[in-house]
Amino acid sequence: MIVFDGVTKKYPDGTVAVHDLTLEAPTGKITVLVGPSGCGKTTSLRMVNRMIEPSSGTISLDGKDTGRMKASELRRGIGYVIQHAGLFPNRTVLDNVETVPRLVGMGKKETRDRAMQLLEQVGLGADYAKRYPSQLSGGQQQRVGVARALAADPPVMLMDEPFSAVDPVVRDQLQDEFLRLQDDLGKTIIFVTHDIDEAIKMGDQVAVMRVGGYLAQLAEPAYLLAHPVDDFVADFVGRDRGYRGLSFQAAPRLPLASERTITLGESARDVDDDWVLVVDGDNHPLGWVEPRRIDGEVTSERLHRGGTVARASGPLRAVLDAALSSPSRRGVVVDDSGALVGTVRPHEVLTAIEEAERPVVENPDNPGAPAA
Amino acid sequence: MIASTWQWLTDPVNWSGPGSIPNQILTHLWYSAIALFVASLIAIPAGLAIGHTGRGRFFGVNLAAAARAIPSLGLLFLMVLWLFPKFSGSSGSAAFVVPSLIVLAVLAIPPILAGAYAGVEGVDPAARDAAKGMGMTGMQVLRRVEIPNAMPLIFSGFRSATLQVIATATLAAVVGADGLGRFLIDGQKIRDYPQMAGGSLVVAILALVVDLLLGTIQRYAVSPGLTGRRTSASRRGRSDGVSGSAESAGRSNTPLDVEISDPRRTVDSQPS
Numbered sequence: 001m002i003v004f005d006g007v008t009k010k011y012p013d014g015t016v017a018v019h020d021l022t023l024e025a026p027t028g029k030i031t032v033l034v035g036p037s038g039c040g041k042t043t044s045l046r047m048v049n050r051m052i053e054p055s056s057g058t059i060s061l062d063g064k065d066t067g068r069m070k071a072s073e074l075r076r077g078i079g080y081v082i083q084h085a086g087l088f089p090n091r092t093v094l095d096n097v098e099t100v101p102r103l104v105g106m107g108k109k110e111t112r113d114r115a116m117q118l119l120e121q122v123g124l125g126a127d128y129a130k131r132y133p134s135q136l137s138g139g140q141q142q143r144v145g146v147a148r149a150l151a152a153d154p155p156v157m158l159m160d161e162p163f164s165a166v167d168p169v170v171r172d173q174l175q176d177e178f179l180r181l182q183d184d185l186g187k188t189i190i191f192v193t194h195d196i197d198e199a200i201k202m203g204d205q206v207a208v209m210r211v212g213g214y215l216a217q218l219a220e221p222a223y224l225l226a227h228p229v230d231d232f233v234a235d236f237v238g239r240d241r242g243y244r245g246l247s248f249q250a251a252p253r254l255p256l257a258s259e260r261t262i263t264l265g266e267s268a269r270d271v272d273d274d275w276v277l278v279v280d281g282d283n284h285p286l287g288w289v290e291p292r293r294i295d296g297e298v299t300s301e302r303l304h305r306g307g308t309v310a311r312a313s314g315p316l317r318a319v320l321d322a323a324l325s326s327p328s329r330r331g332v333v334v335d336d337s338g339a340l341v342g343t344v345r346p347h348e349v350l351t352a353i354e355e356a357e358r359p360v361v362e363n364p365d366n367p368g369a370p371a372a
Numbered sequence: 373m374i375a376s377t378w379q380w381l382t383d384p385v386n387w388s389g390p391g392s393i394p395n396q397i398l399t400h401l402w403y404s405a406i407a408l409f410v411a412s413l414i415a416i417p418a419g420l421a422i423g424h425t426g427r428g429r430f431f432g433v434n435l436a437a438a439a440r441a442i443p444s445l446g447l448l449f450l451m452v453l454w455l456f457p458k459f460s461g462s463s464g465s466a467a468f469v470v471p472s473l474i475v476l477a478v479l480a481i482p483p484i485l486a487g488a489y490a491g492v493e494g495v496d497p498a499a500r501d502a503a504k505g506m507g508m509t510g511m512q513v514l515r516r517v518e519i520p521n522a523m524p525l526i527f528s529g530f531r532s533a534t535l536q537v538i539a540t541a542t543l544a545a546v547v548g549a550d551g552l553g554r555f556l557i558d559g560q561k562i563r564d565y566p567q568m569a570g571g572s573l574v575v576a577i578l579a580l581v582v583d584l585l586l587g588t589i590q591r592y593a594v595s596p597g598l599t600g601r602r603t604s605a606s607r608r609g610r611s612d613g614v615s616g617s618a619e620s621a622g623r624s625n626t627p628l629d630v631e632i633s634d635p636r637r638t639v640d641s642q643p644s
Contacts, residue, residue: 075504077507090520
């Protein structure tokens with residue numbers, strides 16, 4: 001557990017970067033610090049490993065005051081991932097990953113095995129080990145950055161906008177993979193971002209900070225979306241927060257309609273409907289086609305691919321999106337293996353949303369507190 | 373003129389005995405090496421310190437720039453006048469050689485200092501931040517991250533200093549010391565132009581050969597991660613200590629496929 005206790009950072013010129021911050025980052029959870037530029041989120045993060053020294057207040061790691069530890073020792077026990085990865089260009093990927101184990105004097109063989117295993121875990125195979133950072137894409141560099149931070153198996157990780165320098169597709173992928181990794185590792189993480197979507201996605205709890213280094217609200221993501229504490233937070237979490245809040249609501253049992261399907265290569269001539277769903281041999285949905293526009297057999301090029309697919313066990317947001325994006329207005333729902341279960345219409349999803357309960361304010365006197 | 377220069381260069385008389393071309397080359401190299409060594413001893417630590425701490429930058433950079441403007445010949449005479457009395461007791465040539473070495477060292481300091489300073493300062497701030505954040509001490513950051521990554525610029529500063537020193541070491545002859553400058557000075561005294569031209573030619577060739585040698589050393593001393601040499605040859609060359617599978621896999625992949633070959637690229641929801 002990382003505890004900020006009345007931490008303030010004031011620079012000699014009088015600027016206050018962080019103002020009396022009191023915050024707990026619970027063990028094994030991701031705590032996201034989010035806010036606009038100048039809100040002190042990065043400063044707060046860098047005070048944990050003492051890259052910046054607090055002016056007053058204490059930060060403790062599992063009860064130990066970090067101010068009393070030797071800075072370099074403290075840092076070796078904390079994984080550190082930064083925006084541009086900061087790999088050492090002169091070293092190979094493998095050598096980069098081995099940095100901290102070598103600093104702490106771990107055995108050669110053990111270090112190597114662990115580094116190779118970590119590279120595998122972050123999705124870079126053994127053939128990347130001998131490459132140099134300049135030979136990798138931004139996303140791959142960031143994977144190495146994550147592997148390097150994990151190399152000495154630190155219980156705590158600090159991640160400073162780790163995924164914001166890569167393109168949105170890769171970012172999404174890195175986020176998903178990191179969350180999967182975190183499920184296994186259970187590190188205590190402080191994660192800084194300026195992107196509220198990333199904060200909501202990555203955080204077990206989210207601390208919204210405002211310019212001047214004030215903590216505006218600390219809450220779980222769903223709670224934050226449903227109950228912003230003031231105008232600033234409401235504005236910051238964004239206008240479509242109602243829709244995004246659905247991400248945290250599991251879909252209830254929906255009235256799924258069974259759907260007439262054809263497989264790829266079949267003819268759609270005898271279907272009398274405006275749209276028909278095409279599936280592959282395993283009953284996995286591929287896309288929709290309009291039978292009256294197709295003469296012969298259905299080919300892959302004729303598929304309308306605009307619709308998204310929702311998992312029956314997934315969040316309501318995905319189900320609603322599937323219904324809204326489907327050209328037939330029938331949202332495709334699949335099971336966990338990806339096989340078609342049925343379809344659902346938008347109004348049915350909306351009914352389900354209406355019937356679902358909204359998260360309630362548990363402690364009206366202190367609406368900023370995370371739901372217990 | 374060309375023919376007579378060639379004749380001087382190929383005359384066996386000039387290739388043996390004291391004061392011959394080989395002897396003067398050795399002396400010339402010896403002076404240059406001492407001057408470069410002394411200059412490096414001063415300029416590299418100073419440059420690294422300025423680059424690492426960011427302190428003394430204004431002072432160091434301006435001093436180096438000013439030092440470039442010092443006329444070598446003027447400084448040489450000044451040094452001889454100042455030092456000659458101090459060496460008068462000792463054996464002859466030191467009184468001329470030491471001032472020459474000082475002049476050459478002063479000449480070599482600015483480019484070496486600038487290279488070391490710029491090299492360290494140019495290290496990716498993210499890499500430096502990461503190094504520190506992972507728990508390296510200041511010296512470890514310098515030794516393991518800043519110096520290796522500054523190597524290309526340190527080398528380029530040193531090579532440019534070397535070229536200047538080898539070319540300028542001819543000045544030693546002006547005050548009576550040895551070196552390839554002897555051929556220029558002696559040749560001028562007796563109006564032996566082929567000897568002067570031949571001597572200059574030897575200096576030029578010597579400078580080029582030494583630079584070539586340093587270039588070769590640089591190839592091996594600088595990480596391929598910095599030079600962009602990413603051929604399979606360089607990878608094979610550094611294959612020590614890696615498991616065979618990694619190595620063979622690395623070799624089968626050309627560098628070009630690095631950007632696109634990301635097998636993890638999967639999309640969660642298929643479009644319907």
